[in-house]
Amino acid sequence: MNELERKINWLKEEKLTGISFFMTAGYPDMKTFSDTVRELDRRSLADFIEVGVPFSDPLADGPVIQNSSREAIKQGASLGNIFEAVRKIKKDTALPMVMMSYLNPLTSGAGLEKNLKCAADSGFSAVIIPDLPAGESAEIEKTVKKPGLGHVFLAAPSTPDERIREISLKSSPFLYYVSSYGVTGARRSLDSKLASRLERVRKLSRVPVYCGFGISTPAQAALLKKSLDGIIIGSAFIDKLKTRHFKAPLKFAISINKSLGRM
Amino acid sequence: MKNGYYGNYGGSFVPETLIEPLNELIANYKNLKKSPRFKAELKKLLTDFAGRPTPLFKSEKLSARAGCEVYLKREDLAHTGSHKINNAVGQALVARFSGKKKIIAETGAGQHGVAAASAAVVTGLKCRVFMGEVDISRQQENVRRMKLLGAEVVPVKEGTRTLREAVSAAIRSWVSDPRDSYYLLGSCVGPHPYPMMVRDFQSVIGKEVKKQLSYPPTHLVACVGGGSNSIGLFHPFFEDRNVKLIGVEAGGAASINNGRIGVLHGTRSYLLYGRSGQIKDTHSVAPGLDYCGVGPEHSYYNDIRRADYFTVSDGGALKAFRWLSKNEGVIPALESSHAIWWMMNNKFSKGDRVVVCLSGRGDKDLSAAGQG
Numbered sequence A: 001m002n003e004l005e006r007k008i009n010w011l012k013e014e015k016l017t018g019i020s021f022f023m024t025a026g027y028p029d030m031k032t033f034s035d036t037v038r039e040l041d042r043r044s045l046a047d048f049i050e051v052g053v054p055f056s057d058p059l060a061d062g063p064v065i066q067n068s069s070r071e072a073i074k075q076g077a078s079l080g081n082i083f084e085a086v087r088k089i090k091k092d093t094a095l096p097m098v099m100m101s102y103l104n105p106l107t108s109g110a111g112l113e114k115n116l117k118c119a120a121d122s123g124f125s126a127v128i129i130p131d132l133p134a135g136e137s138a139e140i141e142k143t144v145k146k147p148g149l150g151h152v153f154l155a156a157p158s159t160p161d162e163r164i165r166e167i168s169l170k171s172s173p174f175l176y177y178v179s180s181y182g183v184t185g186a187r188r189s190l191d192s193k194l195a196s197r198l199e200r201v202r203k204l205s206r207v208p209v210y211c212g213f214g215i216s217t218p219a220q221a222a223l224l225k226k227s228l229d230g231i232i233i234g235s236a237f238i239d240k241l242k243t244r245h246f247k248a249p250l251k252f253a254i255s256i257n258k259s260l261g262r263m
Numbered sequence B: 001m002k003n004g005y006y007g008n009y010g011g012s013f014v015p016e017t018l019i020e021p022l023n024e025l026i027a028n029y030k031n032l033k034k035s036p037r038f039k040a041e042l043k044k045l046l047t048d049f050a051g052r053p054t055p056l057f058k059s060e061k062l063s064a065r066a067g068c069e070v071y072l073k074r075e076d077l078a079h080t081g082s083h084k085i086n087n088a089v090g091q092a093l094v095a096r097f098s099g100k101k102k103i104i105a106e107t108g109a110g111q112h113g114v115a116a117a118s119a120a121v122v123t124g125l126k127c128r129v130f131m132g133e134v135d136i137s138r139q140q141e142n143v144r145r146m147k148l149l150g151a152e153v154v155p156v157k158e159g160t161r162t163l164r165e166a167v168s169a170a171i172r173s174w175v176s177d178p179r180d181s182y183y184l185l186g187s188c189v190g191p192h193p194y195p196m197m198v199r200d201f202q203s204v205i206g207k208e209v210k211k212q213l214s215y216p217p218t219h220l221v222a223c224v225g226g227g228s229n230s231i232g233l234f235h236p237f238f239e240d241r242n243v244k245l246i247g248v249e250a251g252g253a254a255s256i257n258n259g260r261i262g263v264l265h266g267t268r269s270y271l272l273y274g275r276s277g278q279i280k281d282t283h284s285v286a287p288g289l290d291y292c293g294v295g296p297e298h299s300y301y302n303d304i305r306r307a308d309y310f311t312v313s314d315g316g317a318l319k320a321f322r323w324l325s326k327n328e329g330v331i332p333a334l335e336s337s338h339a340i341w342w343m344m345n346n347k348f349s350k351g352d353r354v355v356v357c358l359s360g361r362g363d364k365d366l367s368a369a370g371q372g
C-alpha cells in the first residue's frame, strides 16, 4: 500500500472529507509552485496534491488551466524538471502527490515506461490521464501498474451505472468523479442534482469517490460534504496563484478547510 | 483488429464524458448505414443538393506535359466548392436521425465550415462553427458565407489560432453539451467512429472515379490535411494493389513525413510534436492543410506501404495554382494545388492513367496567393 492509499483509507476511517488541490507544475514558476506545496503541507491544508504536467493542447481543461499550462511551458516546464522539483519537495514533506498528465507528454521523451518509473522514483503515488478513458488501452494500464503507481480513472455524469462500477474496479486508490458536463474551471453554480448523483456513484463505486471540475467556493464544498469522500479544486486555486505568491492560495485553502469542518 | 483501430492507430483517447456520446454515435451510425430511409435521403441530398456525381475531367494540358492520361476529379464543382460537402451532408443527416438539434463544427480554410453550415440549413439544424482568428482573417469570404447561411462563427483566440485550436475549442464545446449537440468533424481525424464515418462519406469520390474510368487508374494523387479527400479517393481502391496511392502533405505541416506517433484530439496517429510532447506549430499557405496531425488510417497505409506520402512546399503549390488557372481554366484550391504540383513534377510512363483529386476551388485563396 502506498502513502496515498494509506491517506485515503485513513480519511475514510476517520470520516473526514479529503481535500486536494490541483496545481499546474511550474506555474507561476517552479519556485512558487514548490513553496506553495510546502506551505500547504506545513499547515496541513491538503491531503494530497494533484500535479498537472502542462500540455500545449489540454482538451479537458478550461481557460484557467489552459493559461497556466501555456505559462509553465513558456518557462520551460518539462517532465524532467517536474520530477526534479517533486523529488526535492518529497525530501521534506509528507504530502502524497498524484501526477495528472495527458498522454502525449507522458509518452514522449524517454517513453511511457521510463517516464512512469521516474514518476514513481521521484515520489508520485498515482497518475491520472484525462485522455485515457478506462478500457481504451490494456497495455498502458499495465505499464502504469509496473512501478507500483496507482491509476485514478474518471467517471462523468454521462457514464452509465454499469460502467461506473467497472471503472471503479480499475481505479485506485479513489475514483475521480467529474462534477458536470464541460471542461475544468469555476462554475457560478453546480448542478442541483450533483449531490444526489454523487451519493449514487458512491454506492456503485468500490473505492472512495472524489469530486472535481468546477468546484470553486467554500459554500459549494460545504454543500457536497455529505455526498462525497473528498474534493479536488483546480482552477479556483490556480487562479489565486496569479499573484505569484502562496499567500492568496493559502487563504483560499483555509476557507475550504473550514467549510469542510477540517479546522 | 480492435474496433476503431487501423493497425496501431486510431482509438478513442477522449475525456470520459465523451465515451457514452461516442458509443451512442457508433450504435446510431451502424443502424443508419443499413437503414433504407437514411440511404435514400443521403442519395437524394448528394445528387440534388450537393450536385453529385462530380465530373472526371481529362486535362489535355497536364496529359500532354506528363505524356500520359491525367484526370482531375472535380470536387471543386460540388456544392459549396469542395469535397467537404460529402461528409457534411452525411453527418448532418446522422445528427438529424439521432434527434440532435445543434451542430458544432471546426474549420480551417472555412470550406468545412461553409459545408457544415449549408448542410445544417438543409437538414433543419442550428450550426456553430469554431474558427481560429488567423484563419478568420485569411478566409474572410468564407466567414461571410457561413454567417449568411445562419451559422454562428466563434473566433478561437488560443495558441496558434488556426485549425488545431479550432478542433480543441469544438471538442470542449461538445463536452459541455453532448446530449443536444452533434459534433460534425470535418476530416478523418478524431476519436472512433469519426475516421471511419468520414471515410465512408468521402468514399463517394473514389467510387465515382471507378465508374467514370473505363480502365482502372494507375495512380491516385490527393492532398492530405487531415486526410479526408485522399482517403475518400483511395479507400475504394485499397484492395486493388496495382493502383498506386499518393498522398501529398504541405511541407510545413507534414505529419506523416516529419512526425512521430502521438495522441491528440482523440486519436493515435502521426503527429508533429517536440521532445517534451508539446504540439508543434505548423505553417502552410493552404489553411486546410495547416494541421499538426493526420487521420489514423493514413498512418496505417503508410506503415504497411499501401500508400506513399510526399511533401510540396508553399512555393510549389502557388506555382500549380497559377499554372492550372492559366492552362486549364480551373482555379484550384491551394490545398489541391499541392497534389497538382506533385503530379507535375513526377515522371509517368506512357500507359499511365493518373487521377488527381481537385478537392476544392480556389476562389477563397485569391488574396492568400497574392492575386487579390
Ligand SMILES: Cc1ncc(COP(=O)(O)O)c(C=O)c1O
Pocket (backbone or CB within 6 Å): B082, B083, B084, B108, B109, B110, B111, B112, B186, B187, B188, B223, B224, B225, B226, B227, B228, B229, B230, B287, B288, B289, B333, B335, B336, B359, B360, B361
Ligand atoms: C479544398 C480542400 N482540400 C483539402 C482539404 C484538406 O482536408 P482533407 O485532408 O481532410 O481532405 C481542405 C480542408 O479544409 C480543403 O478545404
